[in-house]
Amino acid sequence: MSDSKPEDVLFAQKALELKITTPQAISVSLKLQQHLRQLGRHVSLSDCLMQNKHVNNSQVDIVRSALSWQSQSRQSQAVTQPFSSQHTVLKDKFLHYHVLQELGRGGMGAVYKVYDPRSERPVALKILLSSGGRSEIGRFLQEAKTLAKLDHPNIVKVYEVGDHDNLYYTMEYLVGHDLSxxxxxxxxxxxxxxxxxxxxxxxxxxxxxxxxxxxxxxxxxxxxxxxxxxxxxxxxxxxxxxxxxxxxxxxxxxxxxxxxxxxxxxxxxxxxxxxxxxxxxxxxxxxxxxxxxxxxxxxxxxxxxxxxxxxxxxxxxxxxxxxxxxxxxxxxxxxxxxxxxxxxxxxxxxxxxxxxxxxxxxxxxTKLAAAQTIIRRNKLLVSSVCTIFLVIVAAIILYISMYKQYSQTLLRQKQNALSAAKKAFTTLYSIYEINGALKENVQLIQQLNDVFRELEKLDIMTDLEKHIDVLMLYGIVCSETEELRSKGIEIYDKIIEKRPRYAKAYTNRGLIYQKMKDYKRAIRDYNEAIKINNDYKAFTNRGYIYLNQNNYELAERDFDKAISLNADNGKAYGNKGILYRRQKKYQRALECYAKAIELSPISSNLYSNRGLLHEEMRNFSAAMKDYKSAILHNPKYYGVYCNRGKLYARLGQQESAKEDYLHALKLNPDFYQVHNNLGMVYMKQNNYSKALFHIKKAIELHPKHSNAYANLGVLYQKQGKNKQAIAAWRKAISLGSEHKRVLESYIRSASKH
Structure with a gap:
C-alpha cells in the first residue's frame, strides 16, 4: 500500500482492526483500485471493497465513524485514567469496543455508539460515574443483570454489564426517534x-x-x-x-x-x-x-x-x-x-x-365528575364561584334584553360571527396546505361538509364566498365527496374567474377532474398551474396520471421535478415507490417509501402501499405490520382492510380474511372488489349461497368486472351448473379478462360434460 492515499491506508487499518474485512479482501480491492486508476478512474478503497462485495454501506459507515472519533479523541487528548463527566471525550477504544460517536451526556455519565467486533454490530455503551456506596453499586449491578436476562420485544436489550474503573453496560443501538x-x-x-x-x-x-x-x-x-x-x-x-x-x-x-x-x-x-x-x-x-x-x-x-x-x-x-x-x-x-x-x-x-x-x-x-372533585377539595372557593356565576347570568339576561332592541347591534354581531368563521376556515385551509391532514380524515371532511351545507341554508355562504381561502377549503371538501365533485368544479371556476393567475386553484380543480377520470382536463389544469408558478403539487398529480397511463418515463420526470421544488414532498416519494414497484425495482421502491413515511409519518396510504410492495416481495410479516400501521393511523380506511384481507386469504387464513372484508363493507357497502373477494372466501368454505350473493353484488356494482364473472363461473362449476359456468367465463373473456387462456381451457373441459 506504499502508493496508496493516506485516507485509504487509515481505512484499511481500521477495517482490519474492527475485523470488518480481511487482508485478502484488502489486497484484491487494492488491485481493482490500481486497475481503475490506469483507466483514469479515481475511486476510494472503500468503494472498491463495496464493488467487490467485501463490505456493505453500513460497514463502511462504521469504519468512517470510528476514524472520525479517533481523530476527535486525539485532538481532545483523551485520558486513560477512569472516566468522569469533566472529560470531553472517551478514547477511541473502551475494552474491546470501538467508539464511533457520542450520543449524549449528563450528570450520570455519557452514552456512546460503539462497534462490538465480537457480535459484529453497533451497540450503545453507557458509562456511569461512581456515585454512592457499595450497596448502590450492588443494586445497580443486580438490576442491570436482571434486565440483561429479560427478553421482551419492547424493552431495549441489555447485552453486557460490568465495572471497568466505572460501572458500564451495553445495550442494543436503536435507530429512530424518542417520543419527545x-x-x-x-x-x-x-x-x-x-x-x-x-x-x-x-x-x-x-x-x-x-x-x-x-x-x-x-x-x-x-x-x-x-x-x-x-x-x-x-x-x-x-x-x-x-x-x-x-x-x-x-x-x-x-x-x-x-x-x-x-x-x-x-x-x-x-x-x-x-x-x-x-x-x-x-x-x-x-x-x-x-x-x-x-x-x-x-x-x-x-x-x-x-x-x-x-x-x-x-x-x-x-x-x-x-x-x-x-x-x-x-x-x-x-x-x-x-x-x-x-x-x-x-x-x-x-x-x-x-x-x-x-x-x-x-x-x-365528565364535567359533573370534575365539579364533584373540585367541590370536595374547595368548598369555600366553589361558594364564591357560584355567587360570581349568578352575577354573570344576570348580566347576560340584561344584555340580551338590550340586544333585541337594537338592529344595528344585531348586524355588528353578525359581522363579528362572519369574521370569526372566516378566520376558522382560513386556519383549517392553512393546516391542509401544510400537511394535507384533511385528505385522509373522513370524519372531519364530513363534518366540514355538514357545516358548509348549514351555512348555505342560513344564506351565510354568500358573505363567506368573498374570501378565497374559504372557497378553496369548500372546494377541497367537495373534491373528497363523490356526489359533490361537480359542485367543487363550480367553486374553482369562481375562484379562477376572480384570480385567473392563482395556480393552486388550477391544481385543485385538476385533482377533481383526475378523480372523475377526466384526465385530459386534469392535465390541462396541471399544465396551467405549472406554467403560472411551477406548482410542485401539479407536477406530483400529473406524474400520477402518467403513471396510471404506463408512461413511466414522464411520470418519473414529474416526480423528480416535484421533489426538486419541495424536498419535503412525501406524496411524490410515495408515487415514485408505486412507480418502482411496477417496474420491479423493489429496493428503490422501499427507499422511496421510507423517505415518504419519514416526511408523512401519519399517512395511512403510504403504509398500505408499502404493504403491497412487501407482499409482492413475499415479505408477508412486513406487509402485515404495514397494514396494521395504516389501520392505526386511519381506522376508517376501508381499502387497507381489503388489502390485508387478500393477504390473509393468500396465507390460507380464511376467517381472518372474511373478518377484514366484512369490516371493509361496513365502512363502504359499495366496495365491489371486496364483494368479489368475500364471495371467493365463502366459496372456499363451501357456503355457496353467500358466495353467489356477494359475487353477483360485485357484478351489479361493476358490470364490467371480468374477475367477478370468472369467479362466478367457478362457483357455478362447483355446483354442477356447467352451462351457466361456460356463459360466465365467456362473459369474462368478452370483458378482456387477463386470464383468457385459462378460462378457455375451463370452457373446453366443461363442454365435455
Missing amino acids: FYTESQNHLSPNVVADIFCQIANAVHGIHEEGIVHRDIKPANIVLTKDNHPKLMDFGLIKKKQSDRQFSCSGQVIGTAYYMSPEQINGQKIGKRSDIYSIGATMYEVLTGTLPFYSPVYATVAYKITKEDPLPPRSINPQIPTELEAICLQCLQKNPYKRYNDAKSLEQDLRNFLRGDIVSARRY
Missing part, C-alpha cells in the same frame, strides 16, 4: 397509534414489575419509536438517589424529569409499580396533547400542581382524542395510587379494549 420528537405539533401521532404504543409499553412495564424492578424514570425521552414503528422502553432508573430523582438545581430551575413523577415520588414516599403507571399516564398525556400535564419553570410550583391540582382534560386541548382514551390516561394520573390501575397488565388490557372498540374499565371524564 412526537410531542411537537408537526409530528403528532394519531390517538390510535399512541394507544397502540402505550399498550406495548404497558406490557413491557408489566414484564419488569414481574422481576421486582420499578423503572422510576418513564418519560418521552426514554421510549424510542424505531424506524419500523416499534416502541422500546429504555434507560431504567438504576442507581438513582432520591434527591437526584427530582433533577432540579438549588435555585429551583427545572433541569430534568420531575414533570413525569407521581405525587408519592414528589413527596419522597416509598414508590412501587403504581408510580410507574402514573409516569406512563403523564407521558401518554404529553404525546396525545403536545403539552405536559403540569408545567412551571420552578420545581416548587410543579410539585404543588402534581400533588394538589388536576390536569386539564386531554380533549380540551385536542378534541380528536376519543373519550375512552382520555379516560384511560386520566385514570393513570389519579393522585391516589389506589385509584390508578392495579398494575400495568390492567392498563394494557384497557388499551387493548379501546383499540378493539370494546368497553374500557376507566371512568369517562
Whole structure:
C-alpha cells in the first residue's frame, strides 16, 4: 500500500482492526483500485471493497465513524485514567469496543455508539460515574443483570454489564426517534397509534414489575419509536438517589424529569409499580396533547400542581382524542395510587379494549365528575364561584334584553360571527396546505361538509364566498365527496374567474377532474398551474396520471421535478415507490417509501402501499405490520382492510380474511372488489349461497368486472351448473379478462360434460 492515499491506508487499518474485512479482501480491492486508476478512474478503497462485495454501506459507515472519533479523541487528548463527566471525550477504544460517536451526556455519565467486533454490530455503551456506596453499586449491578436476562420485544436489550474503573453496560443501538420528537405539533401521532404504543409499553412495564424492578424514570425521552414503528422502553432508573430523582438545581430551575413523577415520588414516599403507571399516564398525556400535564419553570410550583391540582382534560386541548382514551390516561394520573390501575397488565388490557372498540374499565371524564372533585377539595372557593356565576347570568339576561332592541347591534354581531368563521376556515385551509391532514380524515371532511351545507341554508355562504381561502377549503371538501365533485368544479371556476393567475386553484380543480377520470382536463389544469408558478403539487398529480397511463418515463420526470421544488414532498416519494414497484425495482421502491413515511409519518396510504410492495416481495410479516400501521393511523380506511384481507386469504387464513372484508363493507357497502373477494372466501368454505350473493353484488356494482364473472363461473362449476359456468367465463373473456387462456381451457373441459 506504499502508493496508496493516506485516507485509504487509515481505512484499511481500521477495517482490519474492527475485523470488518480481511487482508485478502484488502489486497484484491487494492488491485481493482490500481486497475481503475490506469483507466483514469479515481475511486476510494472503500468503494472498491463495496464493488467487490467485501463490505456493505453500513460497514463502511462504521469504519468512517470510528476514524472520525479517533481523530476527535486525539485532538481532545483523551485520558486513560477512569472516566468522569469533566472529560470531553472517551478514547477511541473502551475494552474491546470501538467508539464511533457520542450520543449524549449528563450528570450520570455519557452514552456512546460503539462497534462490538465480537457480535459484529453497533451497540450503545453507557458509562456511569461512581456515585454512592457499595450497596448502590450492588443494586445497580443486580438490576442491570436482571434486565440483561429479560427478553421482551419492547424493552431495549441489555447485552453486557460490568465495572471497568466505572460501572458500564451495553445495550442494543436503536435507530429512530424518542417520543419527545412526537410531542411537537408537526409530528403528532394519531390517538390510535399512541394507544397502540402505550399498550406495548404497558406490557413491557408489566414484564419488569414481574422481576421486582420499578423503572422510576418513564418519560418521552426514554421510549424510542424505531424506524419500523416499534416502541422500546429504555434507560431504567438504576442507581438513582432520591434527591437526584427530582433533577432540579438549588435555585429551583427545572433541569430534568420531575414533570413525569407521581405525587408519592414528589413527596419522597416509598414508590412501587403504581408510580410507574402514573409516569406512563403523564407521558401518554404529553404525546396525545403536545403539552405536559403540569408545567412551571420552578420545581416548587410543579410539585404543588402534581400533588394538589388536576390536569386539564386531554380533549380540551385536542378534541380528536376519543373519550375512552382520555379516560384511560386520566385514570393513570389519579393522585391516589389506589385509584390508578392495579398494575400495568390492567392498563394494557384497557388499551387493548379501546383499540378493539370494546368497553374500557376507566371512568369517562365528565364535567359533573370534575365539579364533584373540585367541590370536595374547595368548598369555600366553589361558594364564591357560584355567587360570581349568578352575577354573570344576570348580566347576560340584561344584555340580551338590550340586544333585541337594537338592529344595528344585531348586524355588528353578525359581522363579528362572519369574521370569526372566516378566520376558522382560513386556519383549517392553512393546516391542509401544510400537511394535507384533511385528505385522509373522513370524519372531519364530513363534518366540514355538514357545516358548509348549514351555512348555505342560513344564506351565510354568500358573505363567506368573498374570501378565497374559504372557497378553496369548500372546494377541497367537495373534491373528497363523490356526489359533490361537480359542485367543487363550480367553486374553482369562481375562484379562477376572480384570480385567473392563482395556480393552486388550477391544481385543485385538476385533482377533481383526475378523480372523475377526466384526465385530459386534469392535465390541462396541471399544465396551467405549472406554467403560472411551477406548482410542485401539479407536477406530483400529473406524474400520477402518467403513471396510471404506463408512461413511466414522464411520470418519473414529474416526480423528480416535484421533489426538486419541495424536498419535503412525501406524496411524490410515495408515487415514485408505486412507480418502482411496477417496474420491479423493489429496493428503490422501499427507499422511496421510507423517505415518504419519514416526511408523512401519519399517512395511512403510504403504509398500505408499502404493504403491497412487501407482499409482492413475499415479505408477508412486513406487509402485515404495514397494514396494521395504516389501520392505526386511519381506522376508517376501508381499502387497507381489503388489502390485508387478500393477504390473509393468500396465507390460507380464511376467517381472518372474511373478518377484514366484512369490516371493509361496513365502512363502504359499495366496495365491489371486496364483494368479489368475500364471495371467493365463502366459496372456499363451501357456503355457496353467500358466495353467489356477494359475487353477483360485485357484478351489479361493476358490470364490467371480468374477475367477478370468472369467479362466478367457478362457483357455478362447483355446483354442477356447467352451462351457466361456460356463459360466465365467456362473459369474462368478452370483458378482456387477463386470464383468457385459462378460462378457455375451463370452457373446453366443461363442454365435455
